[in-house]
Amino acid sequence: MSKSPLPGRPETVYxxxxxxxxxxxxxxxxxxxxxxxxAGTNVVMPDRQSCCGQPARNCGYYEEARAVARTQLAAFxxxxxxxxxxxxxxxxMKKHYPELFAGQPELPKIQAFCxxxxxxxxxxxxxxxxxxxxxxxxxxxxxxxSCHSMREMGVIEEPKDLLRSLANVTLVExxxxxxxxxxxxxxxxxxxxxxxxxxxxxxxxxxxxxATEVVSGDMGCMMNISGAMKKAKAPVKGRHIxxxxxxxxxxxxx
Amino acid sequence: MSNNARxxxxxxxxKAPKKPIPDLPPWSPYVTTTESAFDRFRRMITAVKxxxxxxxxxxxxxxxxxVLADKQASNLLYAPNTDIxxxxxxxxxxxxxxxxxxxxxxxxxxKSVIVNDIDAGITSTMGAxxxxxxxxxxxxxxxxxxxxxxPPIHIAVLEVSKMFDSFPEAxxxxxxxxxxxxxxxxxxxxxxxxxxxGILCFGVHGPKxxxxxxxxx
Amino acid sequence: xxxxxHDFEHAAIKALGNKQLRTNFxxxxxxxxxxxxxxxxxxxxxxxxxxxxxxxxxxxxAKLPDLLVQLEQNxxxxxxxxxxxxxxxxxxxxxxxxxxxANARTIIKGKSMVSEEMHFNHFxxxxxxxxxxxxxxxxxxxxxxxGPSHIVMPAIHKNKDEIGRLFQEKIxxxxxxxxxxxxxxxxxxxxxxxxxxxxxxxxGVNFAxxxxxxxxxxxxxGNGRMSTHLPSMHIALxxxxxxxxxxxxxxxxxxxxxxxxxxxAITTYVNIISGPRRGNEKDGPKEVHLVLLDNGRTKxxxxxxxxxxxxxxxxxxxxxxxxxxxxxxGHAYQYTYPGPIGEILNPQMQGIEKAGDVxxxxxxxxxxSEVCPVKIPLAELIVRLRREAIRPxxxxxxxxxxxxxxxxxxxxxxxxxMYASPLLYRWGTWWLRKIGNLLPxxxxxxxxxxxxxxxxxxxxxxxxxxxxxxxxxxx
Numbered sequence: 001m002s003k004s005p006l007p008g009r010p011e012t013v014y015x016x017x018x019x020x021x022x023x024x025x026x027x028x029x030x031x032x033x034x035x036x037x038x039a040g041t042n043v044v045m046p047d048r049q050s051c052c053g054q055p056a057r058n059c060g061y062y063e064e065a066r067a068v069a070r071t072q073l074a075a076f077x078x079x080x081x082x083x084x085x086x087x088x089x090x091x092x093m094k095k096h097y098p099e100l101f102a103g104q105p106e107l108p109k110i111q112a113f114c115x116x117x118x119x120x121x122x123x124x125x126x127x128x129x130x131x132x133x134x135x136x137x138x139x140x141x142x143x144x145x146s147c148h149s150m151r152e153m154g155v156i157e158e159p160k161d162l163l164r165s166l167a168n169v170t171l172v173e174x175x176x177x178x179x180x181x182x183x184x185x186x187x188x189x190x191x192x193x194x195x196x197x198x199x200x201x202x203x204x205x206x207x208x209x210x211a212t213e214v215v216s217g218d219m220g221c222m223m224n225i226s227g228a229m230k231k232a233k234a235p236v237k238g239r240h241i242x243x244x245x246x247x248x249x250x251x252x253x254x
Numbered sequence: 255m256s257n258n259a260r261x262x263x264x265x266x267x268x269k270a271p272k273k274p275i276p277d278l279p280p281w282s283p284y285v286t287t288t289e290s291a292f293d294r295f296r297r298m299i300t301a302v303k304x305x306x307x308x309x310x311x312x313x314x315x316x317x318x319x320x321v322l323a324d325k326q327a328s329n330l331l332y333a334p335n336t337d338i339x340x341x342x343x344x345x346x347x348x349x350x351x352x353x354x355x356x357x358x359x360x361x362x363x364x365k366s367v368i369v370n371d372i373d374a375g376i377t378s379t380m381g382a383x384x385x386x387x388x389x390x391x392x393x394x395x396x397x398x399x400x401x402x403x404x405p406p407i408h409i410a411v412l413e414v415s416k417m418f419d420s421f422p423e424a425x426x427x428x429x430x431x432x433x434x435x436x437x438x439x440x441x442x443x444x445x446x447x448x449x450x451x452g453i454l455c456f457g458v459h460g461p462k463x464x465x466x467x468x469x470x471x
Numbered sequence: 472x473x474x475x476x477h478d479f480e481h482a483a484i485k486a487l488g489n490k491q492l493r494t495n496f497x498x499x500x501x502x503x504x505x506x507x508x509x510x511x512x513x514x515x516x517x518x519x520x521x522x523x524x525x526x527x528x529x530x531x532x533a534k535l536p537d538l539l540v541q542l543e544q545n546x547x548x549x550x551x552x553x554x555x556x557x558x559x560x561x562x563x564x565x566x567x568x569x570x571x572x573a574n575a576r577t578i579i580k581g582k583s584m585v586s587e588e589m590h591f592n593h594f595x596x597x598x599x600x601x602x603x604x605x606x607x608x609x610x611x612x613x614x615x616x617x618g619p620s621h622i623v624m625p626a627i628h629k630n631k632d633e634i635g636r637l638f639q640e641k642i643x644x645x646x647x648x649x650x651x652x653x654x655x656x657x658x659x660x661x662x663x664x665x666x667x668x669x670x671x672x673x674x675g676v677n678f679a680x681x682x683x684x685x686x687x688x689x690x691x692x693g694n695g696r697m698s699t700h701l702p703s704m705h706i707a708l709x710x711x712x713x714x715x716x717x718x719x720x721x722x723x724x725x726x727x728x729x730x731x732x733x734x735x736a737i738t739t740y741v742n743i744i745s746g747p748r749r750g751n752e753k754d755g756p757k758e759v760h761l762v763l764l765d766n767g768r769t770k771x772x773x774x775x776x777x778x779x780x781x782x783x784x785x786x787x788x789x790x791x792x793x794x795x796x797x798x799x800x801g802h803a804y805q806y807t808y809p810g811p812i813g814e815i816l817n818p819q820m821q822g823i824e825k826a827g828d829v830x831x832x833x834x835x836x837x838x839x840s841e842v843c844p845v846k847i848p849l850a851e852l853i854v855r856l857r858r859e860a861i862r863p864x865x866x867x868x869x870x871x872x873x874x875x876x877x878x879x880x881x882x883x884x885x886x887x888x889m890y891a892s893p894l895l896y897r898w899g900t901w902w903l904r905k906i907g908n909l910l911p912x913x914x915x916x917x918x919x920x921x922x923x924x925x926x927x928x929x930x931x932x933x934x935x936x937x938x939x940x941x942x943x944x945x946x
């Protein structure tokens with residue numbers, strides 16, 4: 001996917017910060033909102049939302065996932081685009097809601113909802129046509145693309161293009177960049193040894209790039225990666241791409 | 255018992271939910287290129303360690319002689335009733351060379367010789383496929399199946415006029431899907447394996463060397 | 472109630488601790504990934520070819536019973552003997568009967584994963600027939616008394632020093648060497664004599680063309696040709712899903728399989744067998760038998776969604792690209808098929824109670840589905856089987872529901888209650904923010920998490936509160 005399905009920039013968008021961002025990384029979520037506003041749109045974040053339902057769906061608990069999905073459906077009644085600062089949660093809503101509601105009477109309504117779901121960096125690039133002016137010091141960063149962002153949402157180059165557009169930022173590619181970090185939601189606690197081996201490898205590959213920061217579009221992966229970096233006392237900082245971009249262009253500057 | 259299994263399996267398959275039969279979406283095996291089919295074939299097969307030597311009908315026997323000398327082969331398994339076989343007999347009658355061993359008896363009578371004593375074998379081909387760099391070999395009564403397999407060196411004679419772009423084209427033009435011989439083959443290089451640490455080694459069971467003699471006239 | 476197995480988890484943990492094994496797998500799998508990528512330089516061509524390959528297999532599956540009958544008729548017309556087996560036991564018995572009638576005491580085998588399903592070698596040994604593997608990788612693991620750890624490169628868990636020591640110990644007169652060429656030559660010497668002396672050759676089948684009554688076998692080594700043409704009898708074994716409509720359809724499938732498996736344009740040999748030795752032919756087997764095996768395939772076929780798994784052409788791309796497989800290797804998977812395709816097939820063939828723990832061997836990263844040459848949605852099918860494991864849809868899968876756990880049901884009920892209600896969500900997360908950071912690292916879930924990671928810190932304020940403060944509307 002590389003062409004905007006929307007005619008021009010929308011006046012208003014909905015924002016779905018995700019439950020993980022709400023609980024652990026609200027500033028990352030706020031950064032996404034500010035980027036959208038500065039790109040020229042109004043942001044509305046309904047209070048009546050919670051979680052996309054992915055954890056239950058991935059474990060096979062479809063009824064439970066459906067119940068939670070219905071809550072999200074009710075939270076976004078207008079036909080504005082729904083922008084999500086996570087390729088994984090966006091992928092759940094866009095790709096798996098239709099399967100979750102297959103054979104259910106709400107399916108047409110669900111499909112219309114899915115069509116409105118967008119991943120943040122993709123939306124900034126293709127719909128908002130955002131232009132970034134780098135105000136930061138020179139820095140070397142590396143990127144971790146989440147599996148669902150790449151494989152369900154087709155978001156591969158967009159976030160990296162945003163990073164490359166910053167004059168003082170050098171983007172270096174880590175070995176095995178496109179390999180899973182080992183998070184996988186419940187996978188990390190169901191098969192903790194294997195998940196641990198995966199994230200340990202991921203961290204070594206990141207450290208080997210010599211970058212001082214790793215950025216990602218998904219805080220699930222980032223919680224895993226930065227948690228492992230912290231425990232291993234690795235000299236690399238991890239955060240959401242929205243927070244990083246906002247800092248580069250000057251948070252609060254209009 | 256076997257019959258019960260047959261009817262039980264078929265019955266279960268027939269009772270299963272039906273799914274629509276999809277059409278085959280288009281796919282072209284052709285690689286758009288200005289390279290000739292033969293050049294493509296040569297590029298592909300040499301990439302997997304096949305050797306290609308261009309020659310002519312008149313020079314075939316001399317070329318074979320040269321290959322055998324270069325490879326230090328002391329004998330050659332051949333098919334006496336084929337054109338190649340007759341060419342060899344004629345040339346060797348005029349000037350002897352490495353021993354010619356005819357594959358003219360059932361394998362049961364020749365097994366020990368073929369498995370243990372032969373250095374090289376020579377066969378004809380039905381042509382070759384450019385896309386994959388494959389020789390088309392159809393063993394026959396005169397040119398049995400094991401000739402292109404058991405000797406450590408396989409010499410294959412290819413007429414460059416018989417090039418096909420793809421396997422489907424060869425199937426159609428050779429009538430491969432009409433009543434094919436008991437064994438037909440695509441051969442794309444010498445025998446190889448990567449079963450030890452993924453390291454490529456040649457000649458594990460079949461020929462260690464494959465020499466294609468391409469007749470260009 | 473059936474015993475619920477957790478063998479996979481234990482084996483996976485054990486495999487992770489084996490440094491040599493992890494190094495071997497990582498190196499080889501990375502090599503295979505790069506080779507595959509080099510052979511698919513044009514993404515549009517790749518997608519067109521995948522669509523073609525998937526449609527060829529889907530067409531064949533849609534017509535499966537008719538094609539099997541057509542295949543059988545044409546094979547018989549070509550001089551084959553055709554046998555049908557519903558189960559592993561039946562398949563083994565059919566083959567043993569054929570061997571006994573021919574008074575055959577030794578068979579030389581080409582590679583066959585279906586024969587691994589049948590524990591065929593073991594069965595024959597018990598009945599006085601020696602079954603010898605001839606694929607170099609299979610030969611190595613047979614000498615070592617092990618099973619395959621990869622479906623294309625069965626001995627890839629061993630490095631050359633281990634193989635050198637094994638050959639020195641098991642092959643008379645063989646000195647120690649770790650030179651792969653010398654090891655390969657040693658195997659050639661031994662196996663040549665075995666091919667020449669075997670009473671019967673045996674092979675699997677990659678594709679069977681219904682229109683011509685032909686078996687198509689791919690091989691790089693040539694052992695597939697040796698086993699099927701040197702001995703005076705050949706027995707082939709295939710799953711019922713391997714039939715395709717037309718001989719020419721093998722071209723895109725071979726292209727997909729070879730490029731996906733090992734990054735080759737084609738295998739060295741494509742061996743098309745359309746009959747035994749005929750008339751005055753001087754070689755080739757005098758008798759060719761084909762055994763068609765079900766072993767759970769018709770049950771998989773019965774479910775339209777799960778049926779997609781029967782498109783598999785056994786290229787192993789899913790395991791080569793799997794971040795879990797790469798770290799634990801194939802043996803941990805316990806049953807015949809490792810990696811993502813094994814996560815689909817093993818629980819269905821063995822039953823979820825026995826082989827269902829492997830369903831959690833996936834982070835659902837989706838790389839398997841992305842690379843599958845016949846577009847099997849492996850990650851989706853894994854989730855489907857996770858559903859079957861806890862809440863089965865009828866009797867689609869053996870052992871369905873056997874992994875339903877009341878503890879997990881309670882957890883997910885609680886989760887649903889909290890997340891389906893905006894009010895409870897705000898209330899629940901308020902409490903989590905208050906007490907979450909006080910939870911000790913030793914409690915379940917946190918304990919697993921913190922084994923290699925620091926504890927995540929709950930934020931002091933909700934994003935919804937922050938947003939309202941900064942003037943973001945709720946609407």
